[in-house]
Amino acid sequence: MDGRYEESKVVALVRLLGAIDEGCHDFDALRDAVSETRPPGTRTLRRYLQELAAAGFPWYYERERRCYRFPEGYSLKALRLRPRELLGLMALGRVGAALGGAFVGEVENLLERLVGQGDRQAPAVTVRMAEVELGEAARAVLATLQEGERASRRLRFRYADKRGAISERSVEPYGFIVSLGRVYLVAKDLHRRAIRTFAVDSVAEARLEPNVFVRPADFDLEAYAGSSIAGVMHDGELAEVTVRFAPRVAKAAAQARVVRERRVSHLAGGACEIVYRVASVDELVRWVLGWGEEAEIVAPPAARERAGAIARALAVRYRKKPPVRSARQ
Known part of the structure:
Protein backbone atom coordinates (compact mmCIF):
# COMPACT_ATOMS: atom_id res chain seq x y z
CA MET A 1 0.00 0.00 0.00
CA ASP A 2 2.80 2.44 0.92
CA GLY A 3 4.62 1.61 -2.32
CA ARG A 4 1.54 2.35 -4.43
CA TYR A 5 0.98 5.64 -2.60
CA GLU A 6 4.62 6.62 -3.09
CA GLU A 7 4.38 5.69 -6.78
CA SER A 8 1.23 7.78 -7.33
CA LYS A 9 2.80 10.76 -5.59
CA VAL A 10 5.87 10.56 -7.80
CA VAL A 11 3.64 10.40 -10.89
CA ALA A 12 1.97 13.59 -9.65
CA LEU A 13 5.38 15.25 -9.17
CA VAL A 14 6.49 14.20 -12.65
CA ARG A 15 3.37 15.76 -14.15
CA LEU A 16 3.89 18.88 -12.07
CA LEU A 17 7.48 19.21 -13.28
CA GLY A 18 6.30 18.82 -16.87
CA ALA A 19 3.67 21.52 -16.43
CA ILE A 20 6.19 23.93 -14.90
CA ASP A 21 8.58 23.16 -17.74
CA GLU A 22 5.90 24.26 -20.24
CA GLY A 23 6.04 27.70 -18.62
CA CYS A 24 2.41 28.74 -19.21
CA HIS A 25 0.34 27.55 -16.23
CA ASP A 26 -1.01 29.42 -13.22
CA PHE A 27 -1.77 27.70 -9.89
CA ASP A 28 -5.18 26.32 -10.90
CA ALA A 29 -3.83 25.08 -14.23
CA LEU A 30 -1.02 23.26 -12.41
CA ARG A 31 -3.63 21.41 -10.36
CA ASP A 32 -5.41 20.29 -13.53
CA ALA A 33 -2.09 19.28 -15.10
CA VAL A 34 -1.37 16.98 -12.17
CA SER A 35 -4.76 15.29 -12.55
CA GLU A 36 -7.83 16.38 -14.49
CA THR A 37 -10.10 13.90 -12.72
CA ARG A 38 -8.76 14.31 -9.17
CA PRO A 39 -6.66 17.47 -8.98
CA PRO A 40 -4.73 17.91 -5.73
CA GLY A 41 -6.00 20.34 -3.13
CA THR A 42 -4.44 23.76 -2.66
CA ARG A 43 -2.39 22.72 0.38
CA THR A 44 -1.22 19.53 -1.34
CA LEU A 45 -0.03 21.37 -4.44
CA ARG A 46 1.81 23.94 -2.33
CA ARG A 47 3.52 21.08 -0.51
CA TYR A 48 4.50 19.51 -3.84
CA LEU A 49 5.99 22.80 -5.01
CA GLN A 50 7.95 23.14 -1.78
CA GLU A 51 9.28 19.59 -2.15
CA LEU A 52 10.45 20.31 -5.71
CA ALA A 53 12.17 23.51 -4.58
CA ALA A 54 13.84 21.67 -1.69
CA ALA A 55 15.07 19.04 -4.15
CA GLY A 56 16.81 21.68 -6.28
CA PHE A 57 14.29 22.33 -9.06
CA PRO A 58 14.42 26.18 -9.40
CA TRP A 59 10.83 27.05 -10.32
CA TYR A 60 9.60 30.61 -9.85
CA TYR A 61 6.40 32.59 -10.46
CA GLU A 62 6.47 35.18 -13.26
CA ARG A 63 4.06 38.03 -12.58
CA GLU A 64 3.66 39.40 -16.13
CA ARG A 65 2.75 36.05 -17.66
CA ARG A 66 0.98 34.83 -14.51
CA CYS A 67 2.61 31.44 -14.68
CA TYR A 68 5.06 29.09 -13.00
CA ARG A 69 8.21 28.28 -14.92
CA PHE A 70 11.90 27.38 -14.81
CA PRO A 71 14.70 29.84 -15.63
CA GLU A 72 15.73 29.90 -19.29
CA GLY A 73 18.28 27.23 -20.13
CA TYR A 74 16.78 24.85 -17.55
CA SER A 75 14.76 22.08 -19.22
CA LEU A 76 13.40 18.64 -18.38
CA LYS A 77 11.78 17.82 -21.73
CA ALA A 78 14.06 14.97 -22.70
CA LEU A 79 14.96 13.80 -19.21
CA ARG A 80 12.83 10.67 -19.03
CA LEU A 81 12.82 9.74 -15.37
CA ARG A 82 11.30 6.60 -13.96
CA PRO A 83 9.37 7.15 -10.71
CA ARG A 84 12.16 5.74 -8.53
CA GLU A 85 14.75 7.90 -10.30
CA LEU A 86 12.81 11.09 -9.61
CA LEU A 87 12.34 10.04 -6.00
CA GLY A 88 16.10 9.52 -5.79
CA LEU A 89 16.82 12.98 -7.22
CA MET A 90 14.50 14.61 -4.73
CA ALA A 91 16.01 12.66 -1.84
CA LEU A 92 19.50 13.64 -3.02
CA GLY A 93 18.52 17.31 -2.97
CA ARG A 94 17.12 17.05 0.55
CA VAL A 95 20.21 15.21 1.80
CA GLY A 96 22.49 17.90 0.37
CA ALA A 97 20.44 20.65 2.02
CA ALA A 98 20.55 18.82 5.35
CA LEU A 99 24.31 18.31 5.23
CA GLY A 100 24.94 21.95 4.35
CA GLY A 101 28.36 23.44 3.70
CA ALA A 102 30.26 22.23 0.66
CA PHE A 103 27.87 19.28 0.23
CA VAL A 104 25.09 21.65 -0.86
CA GLY A 105 27.15 22.98 -3.76
CA GLU A 106 28.29 19.53 -4.85
CA VAL A 107 24.76 18.14 -4.88
CA GLU A 108 23.46 21.19 -6.75
CA ASN A 109 26.21 20.84 -9.35
CA LEU A 110 25.25 17.20 -9.87
CA LEU A 111 21.57 18.07 -10.23
CA GLU A 112 22.40 20.84 -12.69
CA ARG A 113 24.43 18.44 -14.83
CA LEU A 114 21.65 15.85 -14.76
CA VAL A 115 18.95 18.35 -15.65
CA GLY A 116 21.18 20.05 -18.21
CA GLN A 117 21.31 16.75 -20.08
CA GLY A 118 17.54 16.90 -20.40
CA ASP A 119 17.69 19.00 -23.56
CA ARG A 120 21.29 18.04 -24.46
CA GLN A 121 22.48 21.55 -23.69
CA ALA A 122 25.39 22.60 -21.53
CA PRO A 123 24.30 23.28 -17.95
CA ALA A 124 23.33 26.87 -17.30
CA VAL A 125 26.13 28.86 -15.72
CA THR A 126 24.02 31.94 -15.14
CA VAL A 127 20.29 32.20 -14.54
CA ARG A 128 18.35 34.30 -17.04
CA MET A 129 14.71 34.90 -16.19
CA ALA A 130 12.33 36.15 -18.88
CA GLU A 131 13.64 39.44 -20.28
CA VAL A 132 15.47 40.49 -17.14
CA GLU A 133 19.00 41.77 -17.50
CA LEU A 134 21.18 41.50 -14.41
CA GLY A 135 24.73 42.68 -13.96
CA ALA A 217 2.14 25.74 4.40
CA ASP A 218 -0.57 28.32 3.74
CA PHE A 219 1.73 30.80 1.97
CA ASP A 220 0.71 31.15 -1.69
CA LEU A 221 3.26 32.97 -3.86
CA GLU A 222 0.78 33.49 -6.70
CA ALA A 223 -1.87 34.92 -4.39
CA TYR A 224 0.72 37.20 -2.81
CA ALA A 225 1.76 38.55 -6.21
CA GLY A 226 -1.82 38.67 -7.45
CA SER A 227 -2.96 41.17 -4.83
CA SER A 228 -0.69 43.87 -6.29
CA ILE A 229 -0.76 45.38 -9.78
CA ALA A 230 3.02 45.16 -10.10
CA GLY A 231 3.12 42.05 -7.92
CA VAL A 232 5.45 43.55 -5.36
CA MET A 233 3.62 46.46 -3.65
CA HIS A 234 2.31 45.42 -0.22
CA ASP A 235 1.28 47.79 2.57
CA GLY A 236 0.01 45.18 5.01
CA GLU A 237 -3.59 44.01 5.30
CA LEU A 238 -5.67 43.58 2.13
CA ALA A 239 -8.21 46.33 1.46
CA GLU A 240 -11.15 46.74 -0.90
CA VAL A 241 -11.38 49.72 -3.25
CA THR A 242 -14.46 50.40 -5.42
CA VAL A 243 -13.96 52.15 -8.77
CA ARG A 244 -16.64 53.31 -11.23
CA PHE A 245 -15.74 53.35 -14.92
CA ALA A 246 -17.56 55.37 -17.59
CA PRO A 247 -19.33 53.51 -20.44
CA ARG A 248 -16.64 54.29 -23.02
CA VAL A 249 -13.97 52.43 -21.01
CA ALA A 250 -16.09 49.99 -19.00
CA LYS A 251 -15.41 47.00 -21.27
CA ALA A 252 -11.66 47.58 -21.26
CA ALA A 253 -11.63 48.07 -17.48
CA ALA A 254 -13.60 44.85 -16.93
CA GLN A 255 -11.10 42.94 -19.06
CA ALA A 256 -8.05 44.40 -17.29
CA ARG A 257 -7.31 41.73 -14.68
CA VAL A 258 -4.73 43.78 -12.83
CA VAL A 259 -5.24 41.97 -9.52
CA ARG A 260 -6.39 38.48 -8.72
CA GLU A 261 -9.43 39.28 -6.55
CA ARG A 262 -12.10 41.61 -7.93
CA ARG A 263 -15.86 41.81 -8.43
CA VAL A 264 -17.39 43.42 -11.52
CA SER A 265 -20.89 44.93 -11.51
CA HIS A 266 -22.40 46.21 -14.76
CA LEU A 267 -24.54 49.34 -14.37
CA ALA A 268 -27.33 50.88 -16.41
CA GLY A 269 -26.13 52.88 -19.39
CA GLY A 270 -23.01 50.78 -19.93
CA ALA A 271 -20.89 51.88 -16.96
CA CYS A 272 -19.46 49.42 -14.48
CA GLU A 273 -18.17 49.28 -10.92
CA ILE A 274 -15.28 47.06 -9.93
CA VAL A 275 -14.32 46.20 -6.36
CA TYR A 276 -10.59 45.44 -6.16
CA ARG A 277 -9.03 43.60 -3.21
CA VAL A 278 -5.50 44.92 -3.04
CA ALA A 279 -2.39 44.91 -0.88
CA SER A 280 -1.53 48.54 -1.69
CA VAL A 281 -4.30 51.16 -1.91
CA ASP A 282 -1.86 53.84 -3.05
CA GLU A 283 -0.70 51.69 -5.96
CA LEU A 284 -4.30 51.20 -7.12
CA VAL A 285 -5.10 54.91 -6.74
CA ARG A 286 -2.22 55.82 -9.06
CA TRP A 287 -3.35 53.19 -11.57
CA VAL A 288 -6.94 54.52 -11.52
CA LEU A 289 -5.72 58.07 -12.19
CA GLY A 290 -4.24 56.75 -15.41
CA TRP A 291 -7.80 56.39 -16.74
CA GLY A 292 -8.28 60.16 -16.43
CA GLU A 293 -11.81 61.45 -16.02
CA GLU A 294 -13.28 58.12 -17.19
CA ALA A 295 -12.73 56.51 -13.76
CA GLU A 296 -13.71 57.54 -10.24
CA ILE A 297 -12.86 55.96 -6.90
CA VAL A 298 -16.13 55.49 -5.02
CA ALA A 299 -14.86 53.97 -1.77
CA PRO A 300 -13.30 53.94 0.75
CA PRO A 301 -13.08 57.64 1.72
CA ALA A 302 -9.34 57.44 2.37
CA ALA A 303 -8.71 56.27 -1.19
CA ARG A 304 -10.88 59.11 -2.58
CA GLU A 305 -8.96 61.62 -0.48
CA ARG A 306 -5.65 60.26 -1.71
CA ALA A 307 -6.77 60.49 -5.34
CA GLY A 308 -7.99 64.04 -4.75
CA ALA A 309 -4.71 65.08 -3.15
CA ILE A 310 -2.71 63.77 -6.12
CA ALA A 311 -5.11 65.44 -8.59
CA ARG A 312 -4.82 68.81 -6.80
CA ALA A 313 -1.03 68.59 -6.75
CA LEU A 314 -1.03 67.84 -10.48
CA ALA A 315 -3.42 70.74 -11.16
CA VAL A 316 -1.09 73.15 -9.37
CA ARG A 317 1.90 71.84 -11.29
CA TYR A 318 0.25 72.13 -14.68
CA ARG A 319 -1.07 75.64 -14.06
CA LYS A 320 2.53 76.79 -13.97
CA LYS A 321 4.77 77.21 -16.95
CA PRO A 322 7.11 74.29 -17.55
CA PRO A 323 10.59 74.75 -16.10
CA VAL A 324 13.14 76.25 -18.48
CA ARG A 325 16.06 73.98 -19.14
CA SER A 326 19.36 75.75 -18.79
CA ALA A 327 21.87 75.22 -21.58
CA ARG A 328 24.87 73.06 -20.78
CA GLN A 329 28.10 74.90 -20.34
Whole structure:
Protein backbone atom coordinates (compact mmCIF):
# COMPACT_ATOMS: atom_id res chain seq x y z
CA MET A 1 0.00 0.00 0.00
CA ASP A 2 2.80 2.44 0.92
CA GLY A 3 4.62 1.61 -2.32
CA ARG A 4 1.54 2.35 -4.43
CA TYR A 5 0.98 5.64 -2.60
CA GLU A 6 4.62 6.62 -3.09
CA GLU A 7 4.38 5.69 -6.78
CA SER A 8 1.23 7.78 -7.33
CA LYS A 9 2.80 10.76 -5.59
CA VAL A 10 5.87 10.56 -7.80
CA VAL A 11 3.64 10.40 -10.89
CA ALA A 12 1.97 13.59 -9.65
CA LEU A 13 5.38 15.25 -9.17
CA VAL A 14 6.49 14.20 -12.65
CA ARG A 15 3.37 15.76 -14.15
CA LEU A 16 3.89 18.88 -12.07
CA LEU A 17 7.48 19.21 -13.28
CA GLY A 18 6.30 18.82 -16.87
CA ALA A 19 3.67 21.52 -16.43
CA ILE A 20 6.19 23.93 -14.90
CA ASP A 21 8.58 23.16 -17.74
CA GLU A 22 5.90 24.26 -20.24
CA GLY A 23 6.04 27.70 -18.62
CA CYS A 24 2.41 28.74 -19.21
CA HIS A 25 0.34 27.55 -16.23
CA ASP A 26 -1.01 29.42 -13.22
CA PHE A 27 -1.77 27.70 -9.89
CA ASP A 28 -5.18 26.32 -10.90
CA ALA A 29 -3.83 25.08 -14.23
CA LEU A 30 -1.02 23.26 -12.41
CA ARG A 31 -3.63 21.41 -10.36
CA ASP A 32 -5.41 20.29 -13.53
CA ALA A 33 -2.09 19.28 -15.10
CA VAL A 34 -1.37 16.98 -12.17
CA SER A 35 -4.76 15.29 -12.55
CA GLU A 36 -7.83 16.38 -14.49
CA THR A 37 -10.10 13.90 -12.72
CA ARG A 38 -8.76 14.31 -9.17
CA PRO A 39 -6.66 17.47 -8.98
CA PRO A 40 -4.73 17.91 -5.73
CA GLY A 41 -6.00 20.34 -3.13
CA THR A 42 -4.44 23.76 -2.66
CA ARG A 43 -2.39 22.72 0.38
CA THR A 44 -1.22 19.53 -1.34
CA LEU A 45 -0.03 21.37 -4.44
CA ARG A 46 1.81 23.94 -2.33
CA ARG A 47 3.52 21.08 -0.51
CA TYR A 48 4.50 19.51 -3.84
CA LEU A 49 5.99 22.80 -5.01
CA GLN A 50 7.95 23.14 -1.78
CA GLU A 51 9.28 19.59 -2.15
CA LEU A 52 10.45 20.31 -5.71
CA ALA A 53 12.17 23.51 -4.58
CA ALA A 54 13.84 21.67 -1.69
CA ALA A 55 15.07 19.04 -4.15
CA GLY A 56 16.81 21.68 -6.28
CA PHE A 57 14.29 22.33 -9.06
CA PRO A 58 14.42 26.18 -9.40
CA TRP A 59 10.83 27.05 -10.32
CA TYR A 60 9.60 30.61 -9.85
CA TYR A 61 6.40 32.59 -10.46
CA GLU A 62 6.47 35.18 -13.26
CA ARG A 63 4.06 38.03 -12.58
CA GLU A 64 3.66 39.40 -16.13
CA ARG A 65 2.75 36.05 -17.66
CA ARG A 66 0.98 34.83 -14.51
CA CYS A 67 2.61 31.44 -14.68
CA TYR A 68 5.06 29.09 -13.00
CA ARG A 69 8.21 28.28 -14.92
CA PHE A 70 11.90 27.38 -14.81
CA PRO A 71 14.70 29.84 -15.63
CA GLU A 72 15.73 29.90 -19.29
CA GLY A 73 18.28 27.23 -20.13
CA TYR A 74 16.78 24.85 -17.55
CA SER A 75 14.76 22.08 -19.22
CA LEU A 76 13.40 18.64 -18.38
CA LYS A 77 11.78 17.82 -21.73
CA ALA A 78 14.06 14.97 -22.70
CA LEU A 79 14.96 13.80 -19.21
CA ARG A 80 12.83 10.67 -19.03
CA LEU A 81 12.82 9.74 -15.37
CA ARG A 82 11.30 6.60 -13.96
CA PRO A 83 9.37 7.15 -10.71
CA ARG A 84 12.16 5.74 -8.53
CA GLU A 85 14.75 7.90 -10.30
CA LEU A 86 12.81 11.09 -9.61
CA LEU A 87 12.34 10.04 -6.00
CA GLY A 88 16.10 9.52 -5.79
CA LEU A 89 16.82 12.98 -7.22
CA MET A 90 14.50 14.61 -4.73
CA ALA A 91 16.01 12.66 -1.84
CA LEU A 92 19.50 13.64 -3.02
CA GLY A 93 18.52 17.31 -2.97
CA ARG A 94 17.12 17.05 0.55
CA VAL A 95 20.21 15.21 1.80
CA GLY A 96 22.49 17.90 0.37
CA ALA A 97 20.44 20.65 2.02
CA ALA A 98 20.55 18.82 5.35
CA LEU A 99 24.31 18.31 5.23
CA GLY A 100 24.94 21.95 4.35
CA GLY A 101 28.36 23.44 3.70
CA ALA A 102 30.26 22.23 0.66
CA PHE A 103 27.87 19.28 0.23
CA VAL A 104 25.09 21.65 -0.86
CA GLY A 105 27.15 22.98 -3.76
CA GLU A 106 28.29 19.53 -4.85
CA VAL A 107 24.76 18.14 -4.88
CA GLU A 108 23.46 21.19 -6.75
CA ASN A 109 26.21 20.84 -9.35
CA LEU A 110 25.25 17.20 -9.87
CA LEU A 111 21.57 18.07 -10.23
CA GLU A 112 22.40 20.84 -12.69
CA ARG A 113 24.43 18.44 -14.83
CA LEU A 114 21.65 15.85 -14.76
CA VAL A 115 18.95 18.35 -15.65
CA GLY A 116 21.18 20.05 -18.21
CA GLN A 117 21.31 16.75 -20.08
CA GLY A 118 17.54 16.90 -20.40
CA ASP A 119 17.69 19.00 -23.56
CA ARG A 120 21.29 18.04 -24.46
CA GLN A 121 22.48 21.55 -23.69
CA ALA A 122 25.39 22.60 -21.53
CA PRO A 123 24.30 23.28 -17.95
CA ALA A 124 23.33 26.87 -17.30
CA VAL A 125 26.13 28.86 -15.72
CA THR A 126 24.02 31.94 -15.14
CA VAL A 127 20.29 32.20 -14.54
CA ARG A 128 18.35 34.30 -17.04
CA MET A 129 14.71 34.90 -16.19
CA ALA A 130 12.33 36.15 -18.88
CA GLU A 131 13.64 39.44 -20.28
CA VAL A 132 15.47 40.49 -17.14
CA GLU A 133 19.00 41.77 -17.50
CA LEU A 134 21.18 41.50 -14.41
CA GLY A 135 24.73 42.68 -13.96
CA GLU A 136 27.45 40.35 -12.78
CA ALA A 137 27.12 41.40 -9.13
CA ALA A 138 23.32 41.00 -9.18
CA ARG A 139 23.61 37.56 -10.78
CA ALA A 140 25.94 36.46 -7.99
CA VAL A 141 23.50 37.82 -5.40
CA LEU A 142 20.59 36.04 -7.10
CA ALA A 143 22.48 32.73 -7.04
CA THR A 144 22.99 33.07 -3.27
CA LEU A 145 19.35 34.02 -2.68
CA GLN A 146 18.16 31.07 -4.76
CA GLU A 147 20.43 28.74 -2.83
CA GLY A 148 18.90 29.95 0.41
CA GLU A 149 15.36 29.53 -0.91
CA ARG A 150 16.01 26.02 -2.21
CA ALA A 151 17.72 24.88 1.00
CA SER A 152 15.25 26.68 3.33
CA ARG A 153 18.10 28.55 4.99
CA ARG A 154 18.03 32.06 6.37
CA LEU A 155 19.82 34.84 4.53
CA ARG A 156 21.49 38.04 5.63
CA PHE A 157 22.27 40.96 3.32
CA ARG A 158 22.54 44.74 3.00
CA TYR A 159 19.59 46.38 1.27
CA ALA A 160 19.17 49.81 -0.30
CA ASP A 161 15.51 50.90 -0.39
CA LYS A 162 14.00 53.23 -3.00
CA ARG A 163 15.06 56.26 -0.96
CA GLY A 164 18.65 55.07 -0.87
CA ALA A 165 18.63 54.17 2.83
CA ILE A 166 20.82 51.13 3.54
CA SER A 167 19.99 48.59 6.22
CA GLU A 168 21.02 45.09 7.29
CA ARG A 169 18.31 42.47 6.76
CA SER A 170 17.88 38.93 8.05
CA VAL A 171 15.20 37.03 6.14
CA GLU A 172 13.59 33.67 5.43
CA PRO A 173 13.27 33.41 1.61
CA TYR A 174 9.89 32.21 0.27
CA GLY A 175 10.26 32.65 -3.50
CA PHE A 176 10.82 35.01 -6.41
CA ILE A 177 8.66 37.27 -8.58
CA VAL A 178 9.64 38.76 -11.93
CA SER A 179 7.82 42.06 -12.51
CA LEU A 180 8.40 44.94 -14.93
CA GLY A 181 11.84 43.72 -15.88
CA ARG A 182 13.14 43.23 -12.33
CA VAL A 183 13.55 40.21 -10.07
CA TYR A 184 12.22 40.42 -6.52
CA LEU A 185 12.80 38.16 -3.53
CA VAL A 186 9.72 37.50 -1.40
CA ALA A 187 10.82 36.79 2.15
CA LYS A 188 9.88 37.13 5.80
CA ASP A 189 11.84 40.00 7.33
CA LEU A 190 12.73 38.67 10.78
CA HIS A 191 13.29 42.09 12.34
CA ARG A 192 10.02 43.55 11.03
CA ARG A 193 8.15 40.25 11.48
CA ALA A 194 6.38 40.63 8.15
CA ILE A 195 6.64 39.43 4.57
CA ARG A 196 8.51 41.89 2.36
CA THR A 197 9.72 42.09 -1.25
CA PHE A 198 13.33 42.96 -2.06
CA ALA A 199 14.60 44.01 -5.48
CA VAL A 200 17.52 41.69 -6.20
CA ASP A 201 19.54 44.46 -7.87
CA SER A 202 19.34 46.44 -4.60
CA VAL A 203 20.77 43.61 -2.51
CA ALA A 204 24.48 43.42 -1.62
CA GLU A 205 26.72 41.15 0.45
CA ALA A 206 24.17 38.32 0.50
CA ARG A 207 25.25 35.34 2.58
CA LEU A 208 23.72 32.14 3.89
CA GLU A 209 23.14 31.63 7.59
CA PRO A 210 23.24 28.19 9.25
CA ASN A 211 19.66 28.48 10.51
CA VAL A 212 17.00 26.53 8.60
CA PHE A 213 13.28 27.32 8.58
CA VAL A 214 9.96 25.91 7.41
CA ARG A 215 7.94 28.02 5.02
CA PRO A 216 4.29 28.34 6.16
CA ALA A 217 2.14 25.74 4.40
CA ASP A 218 -0.57 28.32 3.74
CA PHE A 219 1.73 30.80 1.97
CA ASP A 220 0.71 31.15 -1.69
CA LEU A 221 3.26 32.97 -3.86
CA GLU A 222 0.78 33.49 -6.70
CA ALA A 223 -1.87 34.92 -4.39
CA TYR A 224 0.72 37.20 -2.81
CA ALA A 225 1.76 38.55 -6.21
CA GLY A 226 -1.82 38.67 -7.45
CA SER A 227 -2.96 41.17 -4.83
CA SER A 228 -0.69 43.87 -6.29
CA ILE A 229 -0.76 45.38 -9.78
CA ALA A 230 3.02 45.16 -10.10
CA GLY A 231 3.12 42.05 -7.92
CA VAL A 232 5.45 43.55 -5.36
CA MET A 233 3.62 46.46 -3.65
CA HIS A 234 2.31 45.42 -0.22
CA ASP A 235 1.28 47.79 2.57
CA GLY A 236 0.01 45.18 5.01
CA GLU A 237 -3.59 44.01 5.30
CA LEU A 238 -5.67 43.58 2.13
CA ALA A 239 -8.21 46.33 1.46
CA GLU A 240 -11.15 46.74 -0.90
CA VAL A 241 -11.38 49.72 -3.25
CA THR A 242 -14.46 50.40 -5.42
CA VAL A 243 -13.96 52.15 -8.77
CA ARG A 244 -16.64 53.31 -11.23
CA PHE A 245 -15.74 53.35 -14.92
CA ALA A 246 -17.56 55.37 -17.59
CA PRO A 247 -19.33 53.51 -20.44
CA ARG A 248 -16.64 54.29 -23.02
CA VAL A 249 -13.97 52.43 -21.01
CA ALA A 250 -16.09 49.99 -19.00
CA LYS A 251 -15.41 47.00 -21.27
CA ALA A 252 -11.66 47.58 -21.26
CA ALA A 253 -11.63 48.07 -17.48
CA ALA A 254 -13.60 44.85 -16.93
CA GLN A 255 -11.10 42.94 -19.06
CA ALA A 256 -8.05 44.40 -17.29
CA ARG A 257 -7.31 41.73 -14.68
CA VAL A 258 -4.73 43.78 -12.83
CA VAL A 259 -5.24 41.97 -9.52
CA ARG A 260 -6.39 38.48 -8.72
CA GLU A 261 -9.43 39.28 -6.55
CA ARG A 262 -12.10 41.61 -7.93
CA ARG A 263 -15.86 41.81 -8.43
CA VAL A 264 -17.39 43.42 -11.52
CA SER A 265 -20.89 44.93 -11.51
CA HIS A 266 -22.40 46.21 -14.76
CA LEU A 267 -24.54 49.34 -14.37
CA ALA A 268 -27.33 50.88 -16.41
CA GLY A 269 -26.13 52.88 -19.39
CA GLY A 270 -23.01 50.78 -19.93
CA ALA A 271 -20.89 51.88 -16.96
CA CYS A 272 -19.46 49.42 -14.48
CA GLU A 273 -18.17 49.28 -10.92
CA ILE A 274 -15.28 47.06 -9.93
CA VAL A 275 -14.32 46.20 -6.36
CA TYR A 276 -10.59 45.44 -6.16
CA ARG A 277 -9.03 43.60 -3.21
CA VAL A 278 -5.50 44.92 -3.04
CA ALA A 279 -2.39 44.91 -0.88
CA SER A 280 -1.53 48.54 -1.69
CA VAL A 281 -4.30 51.16 -1.91
CA ASP A 282 -1.86 53.84 -3.05
CA GLU A 283 -0.70 51.69 -5.96
CA LEU A 284 -4.30 51.20 -7.12
CA VAL A 285 -5.10 54.91 -6.74
CA ARG A 286 -2.22 55.82 -9.06
CA TRP A 287 -3.35 53.19 -11.57
CA VAL A 288 -6.94 54.52 -11.52
CA LEU A 289 -5.72 58.07 -12.19
CA GLY A 290 -4.24 56.75 -15.41
CA TRP A 291 -7.80 56.39 -16.74
CA GLY A 292 -8.28 60.16 -16.43
CA GLU A 293 -11.81 61.45 -16.02
CA GLU A 294 -13.28 58.12 -17.19
CA ALA A 295 -12.73 56.51 -13.76
CA GLU A 296 -13.71 57.54 -10.24
CA ILE A 297 -12.86 55.96 -6.90
CA VAL A 298 -16.13 55.49 -5.02
CA ALA A 299 -14.86 53.97 -1.77
CA PRO A 300 -13.30 53.94 0.75
CA PRO A 301 -13.08 57.64 1.72
CA ALA A 302 -9.34 57.44 2.37
CA ALA A 303 -8.71 56.27 -1.19
CA ARG A 304 -10.88 59.11 -2.58
CA GLU A 305 -8.96 61.62 -0.48
CA ARG A 306 -5.65 60.26 -1.71
CA ALA A 307 -6.77 60.49 -5.34
CA GLY A 308 -7.99 64.04 -4.75
CA ALA A 309 -4.71 65.08 -3.15
CA ILE A 310 -2.71 63.77 -6.12
CA ALA A 311 -5.11 65.44 -8.59
CA ARG A 312 -4.82 68.81 -6.80
CA ALA A 313 -1.03 68.59 -6.75
CA LEU A 314 -1.03 67.84 -10.48
CA ALA A 315 -3.42 70.74 -11.16
CA VAL A 316 -1.09 73.15 -9.37
CA ARG A 317 1.90 71.84 -11.29
CA TYR A 318 0.25 72.13 -14.68
CA ARG A 319 -1.07 75.64 -14.06
CA LYS A 320 2.53 76.79 -13.97
CA LYS A 321 4.77 77.21 -16.95
CA PRO A 322 7.11 74.29 -17.55
CA PRO A 323 10.59 74.75 -16.10
CA VAL A 324 13.14 76.25 -18.48
CA ARG A 325 16.06 73.98 -19.14
CA SER A 326 19.36 75.75 -18.79
CA ALA A 327 21.87 75.22 -21.58
CA ARG A 328 24.87 73.06 -20.78
CA GLN A 329 28.10 74.90 -20.34
